[in-house]
Amino acid sequence: MIPINFLTFKTMVQNSQPFVETVDDHDNYRLYVADGNLVFYCVLPKSDPKNKDQTIYENQYQSKKSTSSRASNVTVKNPFDSKILATGESLFKRVHGISKTIPANTTDDIDFVIPYPKAKFSGAEIFGNTHGNEVDFTVHDTDNNDLSGVDVTPETTNFKLNQFGFGVKIPDGPYSSTSNYDADLYGGMILRCTYKNNSNEEKVILVNYELHEVKA
Numbered sequence: 001m002i003p004i005n006f007l008t009f010k011t012m013v014q015n016s017q018p019f020v021e022t023v024d025d026h027d028n029y030r031l032y033v034a035d036g037n038l039v040f041y042c043v044l045p046k047s048d049p050k051n052k053d054q055t056i057y058e059n060q061y062q063s064k065k066s067t068s069s070r071a072s073n074v075t076v077k078n079p080f081d082s083k084i085l086a087t088g089e090s091l092f093k094r095v096h097g098i099s100k101t102i103p104a105n106t107t108d109d110i111d112f113v114i115p116y117p118k119a120k121f122s123g124a125e126i127f128g129n130t131h132g133n134e135v136d137f138t139v140h141d142t143d144n145n146d147l148s149g150v151d152v153t154p155e156t157t158n159f160k161l162n163q164f165g166f167g168v169k170i171p172d173g174p175y176s177s178t179s180n181y182d183a184d185l186y187g188g189m190i191l192r193c194t195y196k197n198n199s200n201e202e203k204v205i206l207v208n209y210e211l212h213e214v215k216a
Contacts (some may be wrong), residue, residue: 002041002147002148003041003147003148004042004147005042005143005151006053006057007041008040008148009040009144010015010056010061013030014059022062024047026181027045027046027132028045029043030044033091034063034110040147044057044108047096053121055130072210074085082213088216089214090216091120091212092212092213092215093130095209096112096115096208097207097209098112098197099204099205100204100205101202101204101205102203103197103202104197104200104201105199105200105216106197107197108195110192110205110207111122111190111192112184112191112193112209113187113189113190114187114191116187116211116213117186117214118184118186118212118213119184119186119209119212119213119214120184120185120212120214121209122178122210123176123177123210124137124177124208124212125176125177125206125207126176126193126195126206126208127174127206128177128202128203128205128209129170129171129173129174129175129205130172130199131170131171132168132199133170133197133203134167134170134196135168135175135193135195135196136165136166136167136168137161137163137165137191137192138160138186138192139161139164139183139193140159140161140189140192141158141159141161141190142158142187142188142190143188146182146186148161149184151207161189164167164183175214182212185211191209
């Protein structure tokens with residue numbers, strides 16, 4: 001799950017993202033909202049007298065939630081059953097390729113910045129591999145950390161939001177990975193392929209990402 005602040009929570013709910021559940025632990029409201037296969041959460045402190053954010057939440061959003069002692073499971077339906085989503089938005093396939101030279105016995109990041117206001121990610125291909133090399137796939141926030149709300153410092157810029165590849169072992173030749181469900185991405189976010197070249201020779205690595213731009 002990805003931490004967000006209350007301002008981001010309000011923006012997501014106002015943009016018709018499906019609200020999941022609230023946990024009331026007496027001292028805080030723990031607010032959960034789902035977007036694709038990602039679940040975001042916000043910890044909203046409670047106080048007496050009520051603070052500003054607590055008042056806004058209870059007056060404007062509390063009726064949209066269900067209260068529980070734990071967050072509910074999120075069932076994700078394959079969005080590509082149709083070009084038209086349940087929200088009325090449409091999908092447009094967009095495939096992007098990037099490349100980078102990775103010196104022998106080194107690790108480097110191959111970054112792709114999402115160029116669309118909103119898109120869905122469903123797969124990746126990697127070419128130029130040698131058996132024994134490894135890959136991590138991660139998703140990072142924008143330069144301003146717009147989704148996570150984490151303060152921007154040299155250490156936290158492009159805060160890591162999610163990871164979906166962990167030391168993936170790469171065979172000789174092409175490698176591809178697709179998902180039966182999608183991940184939602186927003187403009188300025190980064191898809192990062194961290195490539196570990198364990199071979200004794202320089203490699204030119206080519207990465208293709210399969211995206212689907214979401215348009216109203």
